[in-house]
Amino acid sequence: xxxxxxxQDFVYAGSNQRTALRQQLAVxxxxxxxxxxxxxxxxxxxxxxxxxxxxxxxxxxxxxILQRAAALTGYQRPIxxxxxxxxxxxxxxxxxxIAQIEADPxxxxxxxxxxxxxxxxxRGLREIEEMIAPMKDVLERCQHVRxxxxxxxxxxxxxxxxxxxxLSYYRDWEAADDILERFADKQVFSExxxxxxxxxxxxxxxxxxxxxxSAEIAAGEALEREHQARSQALATLAARWLEQVRRAxxxxxxxxPPGALGSRLSKDAEVELLFKRAAGLYHKIKYLDxxxxxxxxxxxxxxxxxxxxxxxxxxxxxxxKHVHTRFPAAMFERRFRxxxxxxxxxxxxxxxTYTRVYAFDRWDRAHLDNDxxxxxxxxxxxVAGDFIAEVHEFHRARPGYVYTRKRxxxxxxxxxxxxxxxxxxxxxxxxxxxxxxxx
Amino acid sequence: xxxxxxxxxxxxDACFRRAGLDVARNVVFDERGIKVTLDGWDAKARVGFxxxxxxxxxxxxxxxxxxxxxxxxxxAEELFLFLxxxxxxxxxxxxxxxxxxxxxxxxxxxTLA
Numbered sequence: 001x002x003x004x005x006x007x008q009d010f011v012y013a014g015s016n017q018r019t020a021l022r023q024q025l026a027v028x029x030x031x032x033x034x035x036x037x038x039x040x041x042x043x044x045x046x047x048x049x050x051x052x053x054x055x056x057x058x059x060x061x062x063x064x065i066l067q068r069a070a071a072l073t074g075y076q077r078p079i080x081x082x083x084x085x086x087x088x089x090x091x092x093x094x095x096x097x098i099a100q101i102e103a104d105p106x107x108x109x110x111x112x113x114x115x116x117x118x119x120x121x122x123r124g125l126r127e128i129e130e131m132i133a134p135m136k137d138v139l140e141r142c143q144h145v146r147x148x149x150x151x152x153x154x155x156x157x158x159x160x161x162x163x164x165x166x167l168s169y170y171r172d173w174e175a176a177d178d179i180l181e182r183f184a185d186k187q188v189f190s191e192x193x194x195x196x197x198x199x200x201x202x203x204x205x206x207x208x209x210x211x212x213x214s215a216e217i218a219a220g221e222a223l224e225r226e227h228q229a230r231s232q233a234l235a236t237l238a239a240r241w242l243e244q245v246r247r248a249x250x251x252x253x254x255x256x257p258p259g260a261l262g263s264r265l266s267k268d269a270e271v272e273l274l275f276k277r278a279a280g281l282y283h284k285i286k287y288l289d290x291x292x293x294x295x296x297x298x299x300x301x302x303x304x305x306x307x308x309x310x311x312x313x314x315x316x317x318x319x320x321k322h323v324h325t326r327f328p329a330a331m332f333e334r335r336f337r338x339x340x341x342x343x344x345x346x347x348x349x350x351x352x353t354y355t356r357v358y359a360f361d362r363w364d365r366a367h368l369d370n371d372x373x374x375x376x377x378x379x380x381x382x383v384a385g386d387f388i389a390e391v392h393e394f395h396r397a398r399p400g401y402v403y404t405r406k407r408x409x410x411x412x413x414x415x416x417x418x419x420x421x422x423x424x425x426x427x428x429x430x431x432x433x434x435x436x437x438x439x
Numbered sequence: 440x441x442x443x444x445x446x447x448x449x450x451x452d453a454c455f456r457r458a459g460l461d462v463a464r465n466v467v468f469d470e471r472g473i474k475v476t477l478d479g480w481d482a483k484a485r486v487g488f489x490x491x492x493x494x495x496x497x498x499x500x501x502x503x504x505x506x507x508x509x510x511x512x513x514x515a516e517e518l519f520l521f522l523x524x525x526x527x528x529x530x531x532x533x534x535x536x537x538x539x540x541x542x543x544x545x546x547x548x549x550t551l552a
Contacts, residue, residue, distance in 0.1 A: 164544050165513055167523040170537035 004326040013336035049278040054246035135199040146175035156190035262368030276363040283374035454538040488521040
Protein backbone atom coordinates (compact mmCIF):
# COMPACT_ATOMS: atom_id res chain seq x y z
CA UNK A 1 0.00 0.00 0.00
CA UNK A 2 1.45 3.36 -1.05
CA UNK A 3 2.20 6.00 1.53
CA UNK A 4 -0.25 8.84 2.15
CA UNK A 5 -0.10 12.11 4.10
CA UNK A 6 -2.58 13.41 6.68
CA UNK A 7 -4.16 16.85 6.93
CA GLN A 8 -1.81 17.85 9.76
CA ASP A 9 1.09 17.06 7.37
CA PHE A 10 -0.55 19.26 4.77
CA VAL A 11 -1.02 22.14 7.20
CA TYR A 12 2.57 21.86 8.41
CA ALA A 13 4.09 21.67 4.93
CA GLY A 14 1.74 24.37 3.60
CA SER A 15 2.69 26.75 6.40
CA ASN A 16 6.36 26.18 5.66
CA GLN A 17 5.77 26.79 1.97
CA ARG A 18 3.94 30.02 2.77
CA THR A 19 6.81 31.22 4.93
CA ALA A 20 9.30 30.40 2.17
CA LEU A 21 7.23 32.24 -0.45
CA ARG A 22 6.95 35.31 1.76
CA GLN A 23 10.70 35.33 2.25
CA GLN A 24 11.19 35.15 -1.50
CA LEU A 25 8.69 37.98 -2.03
CA ALA A 26 10.74 40.09 0.39
CA VAL A 27 13.84 39.32 -1.69
CA UNK A 28 11.99 40.35 -4.86
CA UNK A 29 10.76 43.55 -3.19
CA UNK A 30 14.33 44.33 -2.16
CA UNK A 31 15.49 43.97 -5.76
CA UNK A 32 12.68 46.22 -6.96
CA UNK A 33 13.60 48.94 -4.45
CA UNK A 34 17.23 48.73 -5.39
CA UNK A 35 16.34 48.91 -9.07
CA UNK A 36 14.27 52.10 -8.56
CA UNK A 37 17.20 53.71 -6.82
CA UNK A 38 19.67 52.68 -9.47
CA UNK A 39 17.36 53.62 -12.28
CA UNK A 40 17.13 57.17 -10.89
CA UNK A 41 20.91 57.31 -10.67
CA UNK A 42 21.33 56.14 -14.30
CA UNK A 43 18.70 58.66 -15.42
CA UNK A 44 20.80 61.41 -13.85
CA UNK A 45 23.90 60.09 -15.63
CA UNK A 46 21.96 59.95 -18.89
CA UNK A 47 20.85 63.59 -18.50
CA UNK A 48 24.46 64.61 -17.81
CA UNK A 49 25.68 62.59 -20.79
CA UNK A 50 23.22 64.14 -23.23
CA UNK A 51 24.11 67.59 -21.85
CA UNK A 52 27.80 66.99 -22.37
CA UNK A 53 27.19 65.61 -25.85
CA UNK A 54 25.09 68.65 -26.79
CA UNK A 55 27.70 71.06 -25.43
CA UNK A 56 30.50 69.25 -27.27
CA UNK A 57 28.64 69.48 -30.59
CA UNK A 58 27.37 73.03 -30.03
CA UNK A 59 29.68 74.96 -27.70
CA UNK A 60 28.05 78.22 -28.82
CA UNK A 61 25.52 79.71 -31.19
CA UNK A 62 27.40 81.11 -34.15
CA UNK A 63 27.14 80.36 -37.84
CA UNK A 64 30.53 78.69 -37.80
CA ILE A 65 29.57 76.40 -34.92
CA LEU A 66 26.23 75.56 -36.50
CA GLN A 67 27.93 74.69 -39.79
CA ARG A 68 30.48 72.48 -38.08
CA ALA A 69 27.71 70.76 -36.07
CA ALA A 70 25.67 70.19 -39.24
CA ALA A 71 28.67 68.65 -41.00
CA LEU A 72 29.42 66.43 -38.01
CA THR A 73 25.90 65.24 -37.21
CA GLY A 74 24.09 65.61 -40.52
CA TYR A 75 21.41 67.68 -38.81
CA GLN A 76 20.91 70.54 -41.25
CA ARG A 77 17.73 72.16 -39.99
CA PRO A 78 19.27 74.99 -37.90
CA ILE A 79 21.18 76.12 -41.02
CA UNK A 80 18.39 75.42 -43.49
CA UNK A 81 15.81 77.21 -41.39
CA UNK A 82 18.21 80.02 -40.47
CA UNK A 83 18.00 79.63 -36.70
CA UNK A 84 20.38 82.55 -36.22
CA UNK A 85 18.16 84.79 -38.37
CA UNK A 86 15.08 83.65 -36.47
CA UNK A 87 16.80 84.47 -33.19
CA UNK A 88 17.71 87.94 -34.48
CA UNK A 89 14.14 88.50 -35.63
CA UNK A 90 12.91 87.55 -32.17
CA UNK A 91 15.49 89.90 -30.64
CA UNK A 92 14.27 92.76 -32.85
CA UNK A 93 10.64 92.06 -32.03
CA UNK A 94 11.37 91.91 -28.28
CA UNK A 95 13.34 95.14 -28.38
CA UNK A 96 10.62 96.89 -30.35
CA UNK A 97 7.90 95.86 -27.94
CA ILE A 98 10.04 96.77 -24.91
CA ALA A 99 10.66 100.22 -26.40
CA GLN A 100 6.92 100.60 -27.04
CA ILE A 101 6.12 99.72 -23.43
CA GLU A 102 8.82 102.03 -22.10
CA ALA A 103 7.34 104.89 -24.15
CA ASP A 104 3.85 104.24 -22.81
CA PRO A 105 3.06 106.79 -20.05
CA UNK A 106 1.30 104.04 -18.08
CA UNK A 107 4.69 102.34 -17.79
CA UNK A 108 7.02 105.37 -17.91
CA UNK A 109 5.16 107.08 -15.06
CA UNK A 110 4.50 103.93 -13.11
CA UNK A 111 5.93 105.32 -9.87
CA UNK A 112 3.95 108.55 -10.18
CA UNK A 113 0.80 106.64 -10.98
CA UNK A 114 0.98 103.44 -8.97
CA UNK A 115 3.47 103.85 -6.14
CA UNK A 116 1.82 102.03 -3.19
CA UNK A 117 1.67 105.14 -1.01
CA UNK A 118 2.27 108.17 -3.23
CA UNK A 119 0.94 107.11 -6.66
CA UNK A 120 -1.86 109.35 -7.93
CA UNK A 121 -4.01 106.39 -9.02
CA UNK A 122 -3.33 104.53 -5.79
CA ARG A 123 -4.30 107.56 -3.74
CA GLY A 124 -7.36 108.26 -5.92
CA LEU A 125 -8.54 104.71 -5.48
CA ARG A 126 -7.99 104.86 -1.73
CA GLU A 127 -9.95 108.11 -1.45
CA ILE A 128 -12.87 106.80 -3.45
CA GLU A 129 -12.93 103.62 -1.39
CA GLU A 130 -13.02 105.73 1.76
CA MET A 131 -15.91 107.76 0.34
CA ILE A 132 -17.75 104.70 -0.79
CA ALA A 133 -17.33 102.78 2.47
CA PRO A 134 -20.20 104.42 4.46
CA MET A 135 -22.55 104.21 1.47
CA LYS A 136 -21.63 100.61 0.92
CA ASP A 137 -22.38 100.00 4.57
CA VAL A 138 -25.87 101.53 4.25
CA LEU A 139 -26.59 99.58 1.07
CA GLU A 140 -25.40 96.35 2.65
CA ARG A 141 -27.45 96.88 5.78
CA CYS A 142 -30.54 97.46 3.64
CA GLN A 143 -30.12 94.17 1.80
CA HIS A 144 -33.45 92.32 1.89
CA VAL A 145 -35.37 90.22 -0.56
CA ARG A 146 -38.30 92.72 -0.42
CA UNK A 147 -36.20 95.91 -0.48
CA UNK A 148 -36.86 96.61 -4.16
CA UNK A 149 -40.62 96.30 -3.62
CA UNK A 150 -40.54 98.52 -0.50
CA UNK A 151 -38.72 101.27 -2.41
CA UNK A 152 -40.89 101.00 -5.55
CA UNK A 153 -44.17 100.89 -3.65
CA UNK A 154 -43.17 103.93 -1.57
CA UNK A 155 -43.41 102.07 1.71
CA UNK A 156 -43.13 104.54 4.59
CA UNK A 157 -44.42 107.41 2.43
CA UNK A 158 -47.96 108.64 1.62
CA UNK A 159 -47.55 107.05 -1.84
CA UNK A 160 -47.69 103.53 -0.38
CA UNK A 161 -51.05 102.18 -1.56
CA UNK A 162 -51.26 98.55 -0.49
CA UNK A 163 -54.43 98.08 1.56
CA UNK A 164 -54.39 96.34 4.92
CA UNK A 165 -56.62 93.50 3.71
CA UNK A 166 -53.90 92.24 1.41
CA LEU A 167 -51.32 89.78 2.68
CA SER A 168 -48.54 91.74 0.95
CA TYR A 169 -49.27 94.68 3.29
CA TYR A 170 -48.15 92.54 6.24
CA ARG A 171 -45.18 91.11 4.43
CA ASP A 172 -44.01 94.65 3.55
CA TRP A 173 -44.51 95.65 7.16
CA GLU A 174 -42.39 92.72 8.40
CA ALA A 175 -39.62 93.37 5.87
CA ALA A 176 -39.47 97.08 6.72
CA ASP A 177 -39.25 96.24 10.44
CA ASP A 178 -36.40 93.78 9.73
CA ILE A 179 -34.42 96.47 7.90
CA LEU A 180 -35.23 99.21 10.42
CA GLU A 181 -33.81 97.05 13.23
CA ARG A 182 -30.37 97.28 11.55
CA PHE A 183 -30.36 101.09 11.99
CA ALA A 184 -30.26 101.91 15.70
CA ASP A 185 -30.40 105.68 15.00
CA LYS A 186 -33.61 105.50 12.93
CA GLN A 187 -37.14 105.56 14.29
CA VAL A 188 -39.20 104.85 11.18
CA PHE A 189 -38.61 103.17 7.84
CA SER A 190 -39.00 106.42 5.91
CA GLU A 191 -35.70 107.63 7.46
CA UNK A 192 -33.98 104.45 6.32
CA UNK A 193 -35.54 104.86 2.89
CA UNK A 194 -34.18 108.43 2.56
CA UNK A 195 -30.68 107.36 3.58
CA UNK A 196 -30.78 104.35 1.29
CA UNK A 197 -31.81 106.48 -1.70
CA UNK A 198 -29.08 109.04 -0.97
CA UNK A 199 -26.44 106.30 -0.72
CA UNK A 200 -27.75 104.49 -3.79
CA UNK A 201 -27.68 107.63 -5.94
CA UNK A 202 -24.17 108.61 -4.84
CA UNK A 203 -22.74 105.09 -4.93
CA UNK A 204 -23.31 104.45 -8.65
CA UNK A 205 -21.03 107.22 -10.06
CA UNK A 206 -18.41 106.65 -7.35
CA UNK A 207 -18.37 102.93 -7.99
CA UNK A 208 -17.98 103.58 -11.73
CA UNK A 209 -15.02 105.87 -10.97
CA UNK A 210 -13.51 103.22 -8.72
CA UNK A 211 -13.87 100.64 -11.51
CA UNK A 212 -12.24 103.04 -13.98
CA UNK A 213 -9.23 103.68 -11.72
CA SER A 214 -8.91 99.98 -10.89
CA ALA A 215 -8.91 99.12 -14.59
CA GLU A 216 -6.24 101.77 -15.21
CA ILE A 217 -4.09 100.31 -12.43
CA ALA A 218 -4.59 96.77 -13.73
CA ALA A 219 -3.63 97.81 -17.28
CA GLY A 220 -0.47 99.51 -15.98
CA GLU A 221 0.46 96.49 -13.90
CA ALA A 222 -0.09 94.21 -16.88
CA LEU A 223 2.33 96.38 -18.88
CA GLU A 224 4.90 96.10 -16.09
CA ARG A 225 4.55 92.32 -16.10
CA GLU A 226 4.86 92.20 -19.87
CA HIS A 227 7.95 94.42 -19.74
CA GLN A 228 9.52 92.13 -17.17
CA ALA A 229 8.70 88.98 -19.15
CA ARG A 230 10.00 90.40 -22.42
CA SER A 231 13.16 91.76 -20.79
CA GLN A 232 13.77 88.31 -19.32
CA ALA A 233 13.18 86.75 -22.73
CA LEU A 234 15.67 89.17 -24.27
CA ALA A 235 18.28 88.49 -21.59
CA THR A 236 18.02 84.73 -22.12
CA LEU A 237 17.53 84.84 -25.89
CA ALA A 238 20.83 83.36 -27.02
CA ALA A 239 20.85 80.74 -24.25
CA ARG A 240 17.29 79.66 -25.09
CA TRP A 241 18.01 79.33 -28.80
CA LEU A 242 21.20 77.44 -28.13
CA GLU A 243 19.40 75.07 -25.76
CA GLN A 244 16.61 74.53 -28.26
CA VAL A 245 19.04 73.70 -31.09
CA ARG A 246 21.08 71.47 -28.78
CA ARG A 247 17.97 69.52 -27.80
CA ALA A 248 16.85 69.15 -31.42
CA UNK A 249 20.34 68.01 -32.45
CA UNK A 250 20.54 65.33 -29.73
CA UNK A 251 17.02 64.14 -30.57
CA UNK A 252 18.07 63.88 -34.22
CA UNK A 253 21.16 61.84 -33.30
CA UNK A 254 19.06 59.42 -31.26
CA UNK A 255 16.60 58.98 -34.12
CA UNK A 256 19.35 58.33 -36.68
CA PRO A 257 20.23 54.72 -37.56
CA PRO A 258 23.69 54.05 -36.02
CA GLY A 259 25.00 53.07 -39.44
CA ALA A 260 24.31 56.55 -40.79
CA LEU A 261 26.07 58.17 -37.82
CA GLY A 262 29.18 56.02 -37.70
CA SER A 263 31.14 57.67 -40.53
CA ARG A 264 30.04 61.19 -39.53
CA LEU A 265 30.85 61.00 -35.82
CA SER A 266 34.13 59.18 -36.45
CA LYS A 267 35.51 62.59 -37.49
CA ASP A 268 35.35 63.69 -33.85
CA ALA A 269 36.42 61.00 -31.40
CA GLU A 270 35.26 62.95 -28.33
CA VAL A 271 31.77 63.52 -29.71
CA GLU A 272 31.57 59.93 -30.89
CA LEU A 273 32.39 58.61 -27.44
CA LEU A 274 29.97 61.04 -25.78
CA PHE A 275 27.23 59.92 -28.12
CA LYS A 276 27.98 56.24 -27.41
CA ARG A 277 27.86 56.97 -23.69
CA ALA A 278 24.50 58.75 -23.90
CA ALA A 279 23.00 56.10 -26.19
CA GLY A 280 24.42 53.31 -24.02
CA LEU A 281 22.93 54.82 -20.86
CA TYR A 282 19.58 55.16 -22.60
CA HIS A 283 19.64 51.47 -23.50
CA LYS A 284 20.91 50.52 -20.07
CA ILE A 285 17.75 51.94 -18.48
CA LYS A 286 15.56 50.08 -20.96
CA TYR A 287 17.37 46.77 -20.44
CA LEU A 288 17.41 46.96 -16.63
CA ASP A 289 13.66 47.68 -16.64
CA UNK A 290 13.12 44.68 -18.88
CA UNK A 291 15.29 42.40 -16.74
CA UNK A 292 13.40 43.36 -13.57
CA UNK A 293 10.09 42.94 -15.32
CA UNK A 294 11.02 39.54 -16.71
CA UNK A 295 12.78 38.04 -13.71
CA UNK A 296 11.41 39.87 -10.66
CA UNK A 297 7.94 41.17 -11.50
CA UNK A 298 6.97 37.88 -13.14
CA UNK A 299 8.16 35.99 -10.04
CA UNK A 300 6.15 38.30 -7.76
CA UNK A 301 3.05 37.67 -9.84
CA UNK A 302 3.44 33.89 -9.70
CA UNK A 303 4.42 33.87 -6.02
CA UNK A 304 1.37 35.89 -5.03
CA UNK A 305 -0.83 33.51 -6.97
CA UNK A 306 0.79 30.53 -5.21
CA UNK A 307 0.39 32.24 -1.82
CA UNK A 308 -3.30 32.81 -2.45
CA UNK A 309 -3.74 29.14 -3.34
CA UNK A 310 -1.89 27.85 -0.30
CA UNK A 311 -3.86 30.20 1.97
CA UNK A 312 -7.10 28.93 0.50
CA UNK A 313 -6.06 25.29 0.90
CA UNK A 314 -4.84 25.81 4.47
CA UNK A 315 -8.20 27.33 5.41
CA UNK A 316 -9.94 24.40 3.78
CA UNK A 317 -7.91 21.60 5.38
CA UNK A 318 -8.02 23.15 8.83
CA UNK A 319 -11.78 22.51 8.92
CA UNK A 320 -12.93 19.54 11.02
CA LYS A 321 -14.68 17.85 8.11
CA HIS A 322 -11.32 17.36 6.35
CA VAL A 323 -9.60 15.78 9.34
CA HIS A 324 -9.58 12.37 7.67
CA THR A 325 -8.51 13.51 4.21
CA ARG A 326 -5.46 11.71 2.90
CA PHE A 327 -3.02 12.99 0.27
CA PRO A 328 -1.22 10.65 -2.14
CA ALA A 329 2.53 10.80 -1.54
CA ALA A 330 3.51 11.62 -5.14
CA MET A 331 1.23 14.63 -5.33
CA PHE A 332 2.10 15.81 -1.82
CA GLU A 333 5.84 15.52 -2.26
CA ARG A 334 5.78 17.21 -5.65
CA ARG A 335 3.79 20.12 -4.29
CA PHE A 336 5.83 20.64 -1.15
CA ARG A 337 9.28 19.83 -2.46
CA UNK A 338 12.10 22.06 -1.25
CA UNK A 339 12.48 24.90 -3.76
CA UNK A 340 15.20 26.86 -2.00
CA UNK A 341 17.85 25.81 -4.52
CA UNK A 342 15.59 26.88 -7.42
CA UNK A 343 15.01 30.25 -5.83
CA UNK A 344 18.69 30.72 -5.19
CA UNK A 345 19.51 29.83 -8.77
CA UNK A 346 16.89 32.23 -10.09
CA UNK A 347 18.21 35.15 -8.07
CA UNK A 348 21.80 34.35 -8.95
CA UNK A 349 20.88 34.38 -12.63
CA UNK A 350 19.01 37.65 -12.16
CA UNK A 351 21.90 39.27 -10.31
CA UNK A 352 24.42 38.19 -12.86
CA THR A 353 22.44 39.57 -15.81
CA TYR A 354 21.37 42.73 -13.99
CA THR A 355 24.83 43.51 -12.66
CA ARG A 356 26.48 42.82 -16.01
CA VAL A 357 24.30 45.47 -17.65
CA TYR A 358 24.34 47.84 -14.69
CA ALA A 359 28.12 47.81 -14.31
CA PHE A 360 28.84 48.20 -18.02
CA ASP A 361 30.67 51.39 -18.94
CA ARG A 362 32.88 50.44 -21.86
CA TRP A 363 31.03 52.70 -24.30
CA ASP A 364 33.96 52.60 -26.69
CA ARG A 365 33.20 48.96 -27.46
CA ALA A 366 30.09 49.88 -29.43
CA HIS A 367 30.62 50.15 -33.14
CA LEU A 368 28.24 52.55 -34.83
CA ASP A 369 26.90 50.39 -37.64
CA ASN A 370 23.51 49.00 -38.52
CA ASP A 371 24.17 45.80 -36.58
CA UNK A 372 24.71 47.68 -33.34
CA UNK A 373 22.73 46.05 -30.54
CA UNK A 374 23.65 47.49 -27.16
CA UNK A 375 22.52 44.29 -25.46
CA UNK A 376 25.25 42.35 -27.26
CA UNK A 377 27.82 45.03 -26.48
CA UNK A 378 26.94 45.01 -22.79
CA UNK A 379 26.80 41.23 -22.43
CA UNK A 380 29.40 40.44 -25.10
CA UNK A 381 26.68 38.38 -26.73
CA UNK A 382 26.81 35.85 -23.88
CA VAL A 383 23.35 36.36 -22.42
CA ALA A 384 20.11 35.50 -24.24
CA GLY A 385 18.00 38.63 -24.28
CA ASP A 386 15.02 37.67 -26.40
CA PHE A 387 12.71 38.59 -23.53
CA ILE A 388 13.53 42.21 -24.47
CA ALA A 389 11.40 43.38 -27.39
CA GLU A 390 14.29 45.28 -29.02
CA VAL A 391 16.61 42.25 -28.87
CA HIS A 392 13.90 39.92 -30.12
CA GLU A 393 13.13 42.24 -33.03
CA PHE A 394 16.86 42.59 -33.85
CA HIS A 395 17.27 38.82 -34.20
CA ARG A 396 13.98 38.40 -36.06
CA ALA A 397 15.16 40.95 -38.65
CA ARG A 398 18.58 39.22 -38.96
CA PRO A 399 18.07 35.46 -39.20
CA GLY A 400 21.35 33.64 -38.77
CA TYR A 401 23.11 36.68 -37.32
CA VAL A 402 25.97 35.83 -34.99
CA TYR A 403 27.57 38.44 -32.77
CA THR A 404 31.32 38.58 -32.96
CA ARG A 405 32.53 38.52 -29.39
CA LYS A 406 35.04 41.14 -28.53
CA ARG A 407 36.63 38.81 -25.97
CA UNK A 408 36.84 35.33 -27.41
CA UNK A 409 38.46 33.84 -24.36
CA UNK A 410 35.70 33.11 -21.85
CA UNK A 411 38.10 33.21 -18.93
CA UNK A 412 39.32 36.64 -19.99
CA UNK A 413 35.70 37.77 -20.31
CA UNK A 414 34.81 36.54 -16.86
CA UNK A 415 37.92 38.05 -15.33
CA UNK A 416 37.11 41.37 -16.90
CA UNK A 417 33.48 41.10 -15.90
CA UNK A 418 34.47 40.43 -12.30
CA UNK A 419 36.76 43.45 -12.35
CA UNK A 420 34.04 45.70 -13.77
CA UNK A 421 31.55 44.51 -11.18
CA UNK A 422 34.04 45.03 -8.41
CA UNK A 423 34.67 48.54 -9.73
CA UNK A 424 30.96 49.20 -9.76
CA UNK A 425 30.69 47.88 -6.22
CA UNK A 426 33.27 50.34 -5.04
CA UNK A 427 31.84 53.33 -6.77
CA UNK A 428 28.22 52.74 -5.82
CA UNK A 429 26.39 53.71 -2.72
CA UNK A 430 24.84 50.24 -2.65
CA UNK A 431 27.51 47.71 -3.48
CA UNK A 432 26.62 45.23 -6.16
CA UNK A 433 27.20 42.46 -3.62
CA UNK A 434 24.36 44.00 -1.65
CA UNK A 435 21.96 42.61 -4.20
CA UNK A 436 22.20 39.30 -2.45
CA UNK A 437 21.29 40.75 0.90
CA UNK A 438 17.59 41.56 1.17
CA UNK A 439 17.84 42.84 4.71
CA UNK B 440 -46.64 78.63 -2.56
CA UNK B 441 -45.32 76.36 0.16
CA UNK B 442 -48.91 75.43 1.06
CA UNK B 443 -51.73 73.92 -0.93
CA UNK B 444 -55.05 75.75 -1.23
CA UNK B 445 -56.59 73.40 1.36
CA UNK B 446 -53.71 73.82 3.84
CA UNK B 447 -53.75 77.62 3.51
CA UNK B 448 -57.52 77.73 4.06
CA UNK B 449 -57.18 75.55 7.16
CA UNK B 450 -54.64 78.01 8.65
CA UNK B 451 -56.91 81.01 7.93
CA ASP B 452 -60.05 79.22 9.11
CA ALA B 453 -58.40 78.45 12.46
CA CYS B 454 -57.22 82.06 12.93
CA PHE B 455 -60.61 83.56 12.10
CA ARG B 456 -62.40 81.15 14.43
CA ARG B 457 -59.98 81.99 17.26
CA ALA B 458 -60.96 85.62 16.69
CA GLY B 459 -64.59 84.65 17.39
CA LEU B 460 -65.82 84.62 13.82
CA ASP B 461 -68.34 82.03 12.66
CA VAL B 462 -66.73 81.25 9.33
CA ALA B 463 -68.56 79.23 6.71
CA ARG B 464 -66.42 77.66 3.98
CA ASN B 465 -66.90 77.99 0.22
CA VAL B 466 -69.74 80.48 0.44
CA VAL B 467 -71.33 82.03 -2.63
CA PHE B 468 -71.19 85.81 -2.23
CA ASP B 469 -73.69 87.52 -4.50
CA GLU B 470 -74.18 91.23 -3.93
CA ARG B 471 -74.57 94.24 -6.20
CA GLY B 472 -73.43 92.46 -9.30
CA ILE B 473 -70.46 90.74 -7.64
CA LYS B 474 -70.80 86.97 -7.62
CA VAL B 475 -67.89 84.95 -6.31
CA THR B 476 -67.31 81.89 -4.11
CA LEU B 477 -65.37 82.90 -0.99
CA ASP B 478 -63.06 80.46 0.81
CA GLY B 479 -64.29 81.71 4.21
CA TRP B 480 -67.08 84.10 5.12
CA ASP B 481 -68.91 85.18 8.28
CA ALA B 482 -72.10 86.67 6.85
CA LYS B 483 -73.10 88.29 10.12
CA ALA B 484 -69.73 90.02 10.78
CA ARG B 485 -69.23 90.53 7.05
CA VAL B 486 -65.64 89.43 7.42
CA GLY B 487 -63.95 86.62 5.47
CA PHE B 488 -60.93 85.46 3.55
CA UNK B 489 -59.98 84.44 0.07
CA UNK B 490 -56.84 82.58 -0.87
CA UNK B 491 -56.37 83.24 -4.58
CA UNK B 492 -54.67 80.23 -6.14
CA UNK B 493 -54.23 78.97 -9.65
CA UNK B 494 -54.80 75.45 -8.31
CA UNK B 495 -58.42 76.31 -7.41
CA UNK B 496 -59.04 78.28 -10.61
CA UNK B 497 -59.50 81.49 -8.59
CA UNK B 498 -57.80 83.72 -11.12
CA UNK B 499 -60.67 83.32 -13.58
CA UNK B 500 -63.18 84.31 -10.89
CA UNK B 501 -61.21 86.98 -9.02
CA UNK B 502 -60.38 89.12 -12.04
CA UNK B 503 -58.83 92.58 -11.51
CA UNK B 504 -62.33 94.10 -11.99
CA UNK B 505 -63.91 91.83 -9.37
CA UNK B 506 -61.08 92.55 -6.89
CA UNK B 507 -61.41 96.28 -7.56
CA UNK B 508 -65.16 96.12 -6.89
CA UNK B 509 -64.59 94.21 -3.65
CA UNK B 510 -61.91 96.70 -2.56
CA UNK B 511 -64.31 99.56 -3.23
CA UNK B 512 -66.77 97.95 -0.80
CA UNK B 513 -63.95 97.49 1.75
CA UNK B 514 -62.91 101.14 1.38
CA ALA B 515 -66.50 101.97 2.33
CA GLU B 516 -66.14 99.57 5.29
CA GLU B 517 -69.15 97.52 4.11
CA LEU B 518 -67.22 94.27 4.35
CA PHE B 519 -63.68 93.00 4.93
CA LEU B 520 -61.99 90.18 3.03
CA PHE B 521 -58.45 89.11 3.81
CA LEU B 522 -57.04 88.72 0.27
CA UNK B 523 -54.11 86.40 -0.04
CA UNK B 524 -52.26 85.74 -3.28
CA UNK B 525 -50.62 82.31 -3.19
CA UNK B 526 -47.42 83.83 -4.62
CA UNK B 527 -47.06 85.84 -1.42
CA UNK B 528 -47.19 82.90 1.01
CA UNK B 529 -43.82 81.35 1.87
CA UNK B 530 -45.06 79.36 4.90
CA UNK B 531 -47.98 78.62 7.23
CA UNK B 532 -46.29 80.70 9.96
CA UNK B 533 -46.12 83.82 7.80
CA UNK B 534 -49.73 83.37 6.72
CA UNK B 535 -50.91 82.87 10.28
CA UNK B 536 -48.98 85.89 11.60
CA UNK B 537 -50.35 88.14 8.84
CA UNK B 538 -53.92 86.95 9.46
CA UNK B 539 -53.57 87.66 13.18
CA UNK B 540 -52.38 91.19 12.39
CA UNK B 541 -55.29 91.73 9.98
CA UNK B 542 -57.80 90.63 12.60
CA UNK B 543 -56.10 92.82 15.23
CA UNK B 544 -56.49 95.84 12.95
CA UNK B 545 -60.17 95.04 12.51
CA UNK B 546 -60.53 94.89 16.27
CA UNK B 547 -58.65 98.21 16.62
CA UNK B 548 -61.02 99.93 14.22
CA UNK B 549 -64.07 98.41 15.97
CA THR B 550 -65.17 96.08 13.18
CA LEU B 551 -64.65 93.08 15.46
CA ALA B 552 -65.44 92.90 19.09
